[in-house]
Structures are given as structure tokens and as C-alpha cells.
Amino acid sequence: xxxxxxxxxxxxxxxxxxxxxxxxxxxxxxxxxxxxxxxxxxxxxxxxxxxxxxxxxxxxxxxxxxxxxxxxxxxxxxxxxxxxxxxxxxxxxxxxxxxxxxxxxxxxxxxxxxxxxxxxxxxxxxxxxxxxxxxxxxxxxxxxxxxxxxxxxxxxxxxxxxxxxxxxxxxxxxxxxxxxxxxxxxxxxxxxxxxxxxxxxxxxxxxxxxxxxxxxxxxxxxxxxxxxxxxxxxxxxxxxxxxxxxxxxxxxxxxxxxxxxxxxxxxxxxxxxxxxxxxxx
Amino acid sequence: xxxxxxxxxxxxxxxxxxxxxxxxxxxxxxxxxxxxxxxxxxxxxxxxxxxxxxxxxxxxxxxxxxxxxxxxxxxxxxxxxxxxxxxxxxxxxxxxxxxxxxxxxxxxxxxxxxxxxxxxxxxxxxxxxxxxxxxxxxxxxxxxxxxxxxxxxxxxxxxxxxxxxxxxxxxxxxxxxxxxxxxxxxxxxxxxxxxxxxxxxxxxxxxxxxxxxxxxxxxxxxxxxxxxxxxxxxxxxxxxxxxxxxxxxxxxxxxxxxxxxxx
Numbered sequence: 001x002x003x004x005x006x007x008x009x010x011x012x013x014x015x016x017x018x019x020x021x022x023x024x025x026x027x028x029x030x031x032x033x034x035x036x037x038x039x040x041x042x043x044x045x046x047x048x049x050x051x052x053x054x055x056x057x058x059x060x061x062x063x064x065x066x067x068x069x070x071x072x073x074x075x076x077x078x079x080x081x082x083x084x085x086x087x088x089x090x091x092x093x094x095x096x097x098x099x100x101x102x103x104x105x106x107x108x109x110x111x112x113x114x115x116x117x118x119x120x121x122x123x124x125x126x127x128x129x130x131x132x133x134x135x136x137x138x139x140x141x142x143x144x145x146x147x148x149x150x151x152x153x154x155x156x157x158x159x160x161x162x163x164x165x166x167x168x169x170x171x172x173x174x175x176x177x178x179x180x181x182x183x184x185x186x187x188x189x190x191x192x193x194x195x196x197x198x199x200x201x202x203x204x205x206x207x208x209x210x211x212x213x214x215x216x217x218x219x220x221x222x223x224x225x226x227x228x229x230x231x232x233x234x235x236x237x238x239x240x241x242x243x244x245x246x247x248x249x250x251x252x253x254x255x256x257x258x259x260x261x262x263x264x265x266x267x268x269x270x271x272x273x274x275x276x277x278x279x280x281x
Numbered sequence: 282x283x284x285x286x287x288x289x290x291x292x293x294x295x296x297x298x299x300x301x302x303x304x305x306x307x308x309x310x311x312x313x314x315x316x317x318x319x320x321x322x323x324x325x326x327x328x329x330x331x332x333x334x335x336x337x338x339x340x341x342x343x344x345x346x347x348x349x350x351x352x353x354x355x356x357x358x359x360x361x362x363x364x365x366x367x368x369x370x371x372x373x374x375x376x377x378x379x380x381x382x383x384x385x386x387x388x389x390x391x392x393x394x395x396x397x398x399x400x401x402x403x404x405x406x407x408x409x410x411x412x413x414x415x416x417x418x419x420x421x422x423x424x425x426x427x428x429x430x431x432x433x434x435x436x437x438x439x440x441x442x443x444x445x446x447x448x449x450x451x452x453x454x455x456x457x458x459x460x461x462x463x464x465x466x467x468x469x470x471x472x473x474x475x476x477x478x479x480x481x482x483x484x485x486x487x488x489x490x491x492x493x494x495x496x497x498x499x500x501x502x503x504x505x506x507x508x509x510x511x512x513x514x515x516x517x518x519x520x521x522x523x524x525x526x527x528x529x530x531x532x533x534x535x536x537x538x539x540x541x542x543x544x
Contacts, residue, residue: 176354
């Protein structure tokens with residue numbers, strides 16, 4: 001095997017300016033992925049993320065086939081999946097079965113659309129396994145708009161959403177529209193997934209929307225530090241992955257997912273060592 | 282003075298079963314009402330109706346002169362004991378603060394005033410040492426005290442407490458019930474759901490007894506009598522008073538206590 005395909009830093013200084021857009025898009029994605037991930041974990045929506053991603057992929061593939069904007073298609077698919085999950089899957093048990101039913105359907109639909117698409121194969125499967133080509137300006141603009149919407153809305157609903165995650169009955173008693181907030185959150189999650197599909201691909205969105213938050217939750221239980229660490233971990237994975245992938249010919253996703261996974265392992269090790277020390281002390 | 286709570290001809294039927302019908306009572310400011318009845322007599326449902334979370338089949342409930350809506354920040358609610366998801370990134374002090382501002386939108390910014398209030402509320406339930414613990418790590422009794430602190434911190438006009446003493450040891454039963462009772466001096470009214478009236482007997486102004494879809498309300502001496510309860514249940518009930526404790530015999534089937542946790 002030729003390792004220069006995996007790690008290759010020749011002409012790095014010349015390549016770097018070419019990926020400014022990718023780095024920017026990655027940073028935006030890490031920001032919303034890290035934040036949204038905290039509630040994905042506390043509201044047990046990991047599996048739903050995967051389901052939304054497959055329908056997002058289907059939407060993107062169909063839009064690609066009929067010659068429309070891929071990001072828009074992705075958002076379209078995401079929102080439909082998120083709406084179905086939000087309205088029908090209020091209880092965790094129902095939700096899991098709905099997601100399990102949606103997932104293969106979305107994936108199949110997407111593969112059908114891609115197989116019918118006459119364009120180059122390498123680009124096609126980017127939607128599933130991550131992009132290799134740089135993010136162009138229109139795509140960066142769409143990502144920025146998605147980020148802005150998700151960010152503003154997340155900050156707005158943050159406190160009542162935390163309250164209703166802690167104690168839905170009490171939150172409802174104090175006038176928090178717990179059901180509505182739950183639905184709004186899943187829709188925002190849909191938008192974040194659509195953005196993630198553009199960069200890391202539908203199959204790997206969990207590495208950005210779940211793993212960083214899961215690692216952060218191993219290290220802290222503070223309502224300030226968990227989101228901060230989660231975003232930080234997502235940023236390290238995203239930007240680190242992009243920079244490592246730069247010289248080689250591979251998509252960025254394996255780099256991103258590997259870094260994300262390593263961060264999680266380290267977080268677990270730290271948490272384990274800490275609890276051992278506490279027992280001894 | 283205007284009534285805090287008015288319940289007029291309130292009936293609740295779930296499916297075929299009439300939970301209670303034609304409830305009529307009012308609660309005055311500063312009044313402590315113990316709500317008693319067997320499991321399934323609709324005690325929790327009554328609280329949910331007052332919170333506007335359970336629609337009545339017929340009748341009206343007014344809180345502070347207005348029909349109950351979707352939640353109210355003037356009501357402090359302590360729900361029945363339930364475990365908290367252990368993975369929540371939230372510390373006890375933050376959870377208590379939600380009792381002040383959890384319903385408002387935005388991000389919880391640091392606030393020295395709110396922090397101080399939350400600490401005071403925790404101290405009042407004898408839980409100051411829990412402040413920085415993650416909520417998921419608490420025992421049932423600890424969480425119950427945190428919930429009481431959260432419900433009291435905003436000085437609500439009405440406290441609805443659903444079995445707040447379950448999961449508490451004797452000492453903390455006294456701490457929590459006297460703390461809730463103290464609030465009567467501010468004019469706060471209390472509806473205190475309990476299956477055992479004895480721990481709060483000193484504070485109770487009136488008892489609302491729910492049984493078999495019927496009810497009786499009045500002072501403990503008026504309601505907790507053999508003939509009143511026998512009439513409610515349509516069966517022979519003995520109310521025994523022994524050294525200041527009241528025991529109702531024959532009302533509850535014996536196994537219903539077994540599912541309650543006593544720590």
C-alpha cells in the first residue's frame with residue numbers, strides 16, 4: 001500500500017488556499033453539530049439522526065438527478081424525515097421503529113436516483129461517504145444560512161429545552177410548550193443533518209452530531225462546559241480531518257471520523273481514570 | 282379576600298370510568314389542603330387539571346380568577362417522584378434555578394442574584410451540599426428535595442405537591458412539610474397530595490378526600506370520621522385515632538402500599 005495516498009504533505013502551502021471554503025464550511029458545521037449534539041444525546045435521538053441522514057441523502061440524490069440544487073434537496077429530505085419523526089415518534093419506542101422503517105427506504109431511494117444519474121461516479125457517492133472536492137461558494141453560502149438559522153434558534157430555545165429535558169412535567173406546568181419545543185428541535189436537527197451530509201456524507205453524520213457531544217458528556221456535567229467541549233471536539237475533528245486529507249486523494253470523512261472517535265476514546269479514558277482516583281481518595 | 286382556586290362542578294371521565302364528578306370547592310389564600318384517597322382515585326389527575334394539562338369532561342377551574350391555561354408561573358408544582366435521566370448535563374443548582382427562569386427563552390447567563398436565591402432554596406431543603414452535583418447522580422430522596430426547592434424558589438401563589446414526601450426519610454419528611462407549610466404565612470395556598478395525612482396533620486386546614494368517584498371536603502375532624510368515609514366508600518370504614526395519629530382501616534387494599542418506596 002502506498003501511504004502517500006493517505007498522508008501527503010508535498011506542496012501543502014499551495015494546496016491550503018484551495019480549501020479555505022472547506023475549512024470555513026467545516027467550522028460552521030462543527031459549531032452547530034457540537035451544539036445540537038448535546039440535545040441529541042440527552043433526548044436520545046442518536047438513531048433518529050441516522051434516519052434523518054438517509055432521507056436527506058435521498059433528497060439530495062433526487063435533486064441532483066433532476067438538476068436542482070443538491071443542498072436544497074438535502075434540506076428537503078431532512079425536513080420531511082424530521083417532521084415524520086417529530087410528529088409520529090413522540091415516544092422512544094415508536095420513534096425507533098419509525099426511524100428503522102424510514103432508513104432503508106431513504107437509502108434505497110437515494111441509490112436509485114444516483115444510479116439513474118449520468119454524471120461522474122466519484123462525485124455521486126460523495127453524498128453518502130463525504131466530499132473529496134472543495135466546497136464551492138454557493139454551497140458555502142447555503143451552509144452559512146443553515147448555520148445561522150440553527151444557531152440563532154438553538155440559543156433561543158436553549159433554556160426551556162434544557163428545562164423540558166430535565167423535567168417535562170414541571171416545565172409544562174410552568175408554561176413551557178414542551179411538545180412544540182421537541183418538534184422544533186427535531187426540525188433544527190434536520191437542518192444540521194442536511195449541512196453535515198454535504199461535508200461528511202450521510203453515512204457518517206453521527207461522527208459530528210453524536211460523537212463530540214458523547215465525549216463531552218463523559219468529561220463534564222456542566223451546562224456551560226458540555227456544549228463548549230462538544231463544539232471544540234467537533235471543530236478539532238472537522239478542521240483536523242480536512243487538513244490531513246488535503247494532500248491525499250481520499251475523501252475527508254475517514255479522517256474526520258477517526259479523529260472524532262479518538263477524542264471519544266480519550267474522553268472515556270480520562271473519565272475512567274478520574275473515577276478510579278475518586279474511589280481511592 | 283379573593284379565592285386562589287375555584288373548582289366548579291368539575292368532572293373527569295376517562296374512557297368509561299368516572300374518576301370524580303361534580304367537584305366543588307374553593308381554596309383561600311394561605312390555606313393548606315391535604316388531598317387524600319386511594320391509588321386511582323384521581324388525586325394526581327386533579328392536580329393535572331388545575332395545571333391545565335388534563336381537560337375536564339365538564340365544569341370549570343379558575344386560578345386567581347382566571348380559567349386555567351397552559352401552565353402558570355404562579356403555581357409551584359412538585360410532581361410525583363420519578364427518576365431523572367442520568368446523562369443530563371445539568372447541575373443541581375442549575376435545576377433549582379429553572380424554577381425561576383426555566384420557562385424564559387434564551388441562554389441561562391450567569392446571575393449572582395439568581396445563584397444566591399438558588400443556594401438559599403437548596404439550604405432550606407437541607408440540600409446545600411448537593412449544589413454542584415449532576416442531577417443524574419442524585420438518589421430519589423435527594424431529587425425530591427431538589428424538586429421542592431425548585432417549586433418554592435419563585436414564591437408561587439399556589440403549591441401543588443404530588444406525594445412530595447415519598448422517597449424521603451422521616452427527618453426530611455419533616456423538613457419538607459414544615460417548609461411548605463411555612464409558605465402559608467406569605468398567603469401561599471397549598472394542595473398537598475398524600476396517602477398518609479399524619480406527617481402533615483399539624484398544618485392541615487382542610488382535607489379533600491377522594492374515593493369511588495365521590496369526594497368529601499372539610500376540616501380533618503369533619504372528614505376523617507368513620508361515618509363520612511363509610512358513606513364515601515359505600516363500605517364499612519373505621520377511622521381510628523391513636524396518640525394523635527389517624528389511621529383509616531379498610532379503605533385501602535393492603536397491597537397498594539407495597540409499590541411505594543420507603544427509604
